[in-house]
Amino acid sequence: MVRRGIILLLGLAWPALAAAQQARPSPIAIDTAVSVDETVDASGNYATGVFLDAVVTAGLGRGFEVVTWPIVQRVPANDEWTSDLWIATLRYERAGRVGVRIDGGLIPSPIGLANLTVRRPHLNPTISQPASLFTPLPVELRGPRPNLLGAVYPFGAQVTVSGMRWDTRAAVIDTSPLRRRRIISDVNPPRFGTIVAGAGVTPIVGLRFGASVAKGGWARAGESPTVTEDRDATVVTVETEFSFAFTKLAGEWVRDTVETSSGTQVASGWFVQGHQTLAPRWFAAIRVERMESPVVLPDAVARQQFTNTEEVLGFRVTPELTVRGGHRARRGFGQPGFDHQVAVSLVWWKRWI
Secondary structure (H helix, E strand, C coil): CHHHHHHHHHHHHHHHHHHHCCCCCCCEEEEEEEEEEEEEECCCCEEEEEEEEEEEEEEEECCEEEEEEEEEEEECCCCEEEEEEEEEEEEEEECCCCEEEEEEEECCCCCCCHHHHCCCHHHCCCCCCCHHHCCECCCECCCCCCECCCCCCCEEEEEEEECCCEEEEEEEECCCCCCCCCCCCCCCCCCCCEEEEEEEEEEECCEEEEEEEEEEEEECCCCCCCCCCCEEEEEEEEEEEEEECCEEEEEEEEEEEEEECCEEEEEEEEEEEEEEECCCCEEEEEEEEEEEEEEECCCCEEEEEEEEEEEEEEEECCCCEEEEEEEEEEECCCCCCCEEEEEEEEEEEEECC
């Protein structure tokens, strides 16, 4: 699996590396990122995470381009190496007073702020990623385990139209935003047609408010003993970003209305993060997040909460290399107290063309 993933990365990056050696301008662009994280908890247990990726863009002319994003990672939770392809899209883009972008194929997530802003390590102000992307909700003990808003890179098509102070988008995708799916895997959740719509406004430079909604199936009949018929879900998100001077703030709120064996239930959550530049090479970051989920029991419906905080101090050794250290406190669903971890991260990023 690791060899196949590395071959995938090199295969997509090779045309760009070859073009970089030519004297003429190249329509191909490539940048890569590598991160290595070392984490230790209060019991002295160590875990190592590794992430490698390459974003390759090839211009085809007349506003068309191909964008690919292959990744290879070592997951600390199970110490396994995995490879995947997160984006492989044909894109058309037209600039102007009203800009238009059309994506088709394996597209970027059309819903949610975290999927777009922190999945690459050099763009993430903290060490870990928002828990909403990966922490399963305990909705039904014997049913599928959805995420509040999963790390979604679906097959589909998206149209985005934008002006100076506004943007709007519509998409049709084949995956529920609640369910994660890997392209290079034999086990994946069922496919459902899902409709997504969203819009945003930018009242002043550096400040944006956005919202989106998605509706479609999330669980297939027969997928587990508790699922006797297809079930739908509606996901609503509200997000904001604000940058001023040497400060960057971001936040997102998510509300899932989910059909279950005990009727329609609601899960919700939010995160807020801040990134402050302290000096030319020093920065600090913090993220606070919370989720609340129903737990469908045979004779009742309970509710459980998840809380996570992370504080990070970073130092940019060079423009391409960053060292970070931080503390994370996590209280999982149904847990009485917090688990504490200390982490150190090394992130290297390079734009080749």
